[in-house]
Amino acid sequence: MKQEKLTTKPRKRARAIFLFIISLLSVLVAFTIAVVGCNYVENQNFKETFYCVSSLKVHNKIRIVQLSDLHSSYYGAENAKLLDRVTKLNPDIILLTGDCIDSDSVDDAGTVTLCAKFTDIAPTYYIYGNNEVEKYYYGALTQETLDKKFGFTDETRQPSKLLDMTDALAEKLKKAGVKVLKNSFDTITIGTTNVDIYGVLTSNPSAFWSYAGDSFDEFIYSNENNLKITAIHEPTVFEEYAPDSWGDLMLAGHTHGGHARLPIVGPVYTHEDGMLPAKTGHYVYGRYDVQGRPLIISSGLENKSFFRINNPPEIVVVDVNKF
């Protein structure tokens, strides 16, 4: 009798612990599903993030709206919600900093139509990201692949050969009135302020300096009184190189804000820098100071991923003022 009591008590306790753990796990799983689900629903809308930047070169306030990493996502029919908010924000310049078209998407018509509508609001600039490059240049534009493709060596390299290549998207965008910046810059006058905008095609760090270096130098060292905006899809370039100046304002995307952002932990993952990139000092999301000038990295507008947690899609609004 005494022996029976001894065996049943631990068994009951083990069963209770087992049930408790199972219940706890169920709750955790349910909680995770709820968080992911809520985030997915929440991500079907976007937020606006405002930044204020000062520059002595500005005589009047300039508003730049940056849209990045749309990945052929939609906000309402024909992106009506996005278009409506951009219209209401009343920008002076609209900058699309790459990956607005997904490399796997079959059609680019939606994005081209959206860009055409943007041109009615303000001058619109389009910079290619790795997805556009893969889709329209059939592979990544690294120094190795480009040199191999054109048969260049370090001595014979001619960046203009790459820029001479045309692609279907650029043609469509140009027709729609969008200025496509491929290792080139454009000057625009807003009020009484002259603004130079430089866009990079070879934003892969390996090919940036060898293929975009000359045009970037021309951009930086000409019209030095103009406000200089440098738009590069991949922010890694800002970590790899340190020229005299990157301009007065730098804009980038690509990182998707680290996909998920957890309390204390911060951004969880980027393709280039792996897990917890912010902990290792990489540029992932938000505003950074690079050589005394602001670098703003957008978390992008992609809304199809389930793992985009606590990281809503965003439109970046930058107000450049004289103070």
Place this chain on the structure above:
Amino acid sequence: MYSAILQKIPVIIAGLILLLALLRIYFRSKNVTKSEFVKILKSTKYLQAGVLIFVFIITALFGVFNHFKAKQSVSAIVALNYSEASQAQNSNGTRYNMTEIVCDEVVDRAIEMGAFENVTTKQLKECLSVYPHVQGDVNDEANYHISTEFVVEYHASKHTQHLNSENVIMLITSAYKEYYIEKYTDNFNLTEQEEKPDFSTMEYMDIVSYFNKETTSVLNYLYGMAEKGPSFVTSNDSTFHSIAGKVYQFKSTQIEQNLQSLILQYGIVRDKSNYIDRLSYQNKNTDFDKQKNTASFNLCNQAIDLYSEEMTRIVLVPTWDENGKFYMGRTQVGIDELSVMATSFSENVAANNKEIMDNKLIIEKMQKASGSTAAREEADALIASIDKSIDNFTAEAIKAGREYSNYTMNQCIAVSISGTSLLSELKTVVIFACLAYVAAISRSVSKKFPKP
């Protein structure tokens, strides 16, 4: 207000359950002995799976709810970084008013900047409050405090909960900075921006006067700025004094010597008789002024002569100078005033004389000279060149002024935005979890006591 109450409701419910359970234990424990009481407590299973899971679920729900509620409250600190702030003044010396941070104009601007929809200025303003970061005590002299840091708080209401709280506070502070700099810092317009006159129809000597007026206004602006920032160096390595020096040099050589001399030398005039008539008329008027000034001067002198000697005695008043040294100060008497007036009238007479002589000289030159076409063309070219140079000097002066203003005012208002910290959120959640657990266990224990 309502959201803060809503946030506390789960904590209040848990607290109520705990209170009721404790009351039940208190009333029912009257029927049990001390040993029975201890036995009940000892026999209680404190790690009940059901209770733990229940507490876990409601804590998770509370955590999520609390997180969303916390996101609706944000605050910012607006710090004034200019020297006058320590005297509760704006940078232009007027009295500082912290309520301007959330005034209608600022809120309006923020709504416009953020393109906020479905919210009125009044509704947004109601969600904002501002108070000094460090409160002094007006009743205690030792704790008088002029605050240069102000906290702006935003708590979303039902009308504004669709807005992103951080965006709201960021745009409010940004709009305030814009508003403040526009209202209280330097004015960059050197002159009232009048439309430029048409030089092709204007008399040549009038053009000289116009140029003189323009350069003088640039000089006045530069001297004014130089007083504020004598050592300030612009991005072009210039100072206000060096730019003023250039403008002064230009004024005396190009306008007063070259252009004026050329016009007088060749008697360049668009309508000779008309212009000479005008100058003659001016001389007549100036002569009247001269006569009045001379009469007033004579009158003052006569009055001084008539002044009784007894009345000219001065009174010495004991006083102290700025360094605290004692001296006998001399009081002003009537004759002093008369002598000052006489000097002033005498100076006016001299000025009138000079104007008349100058005009006579111009008339004489105009009458003698022929005003050849070549000379006229030369004067026109010089006018165009001087006009362009004045524009350049104006632009340079404005640019220098802007740079100085940015140098002094760039950090005049610093803003730091802070939401509810994760740690404080975690603290609230942990307190709630503990409370919920104690309440649930107490409720379970209270039921074990026999009913009276």
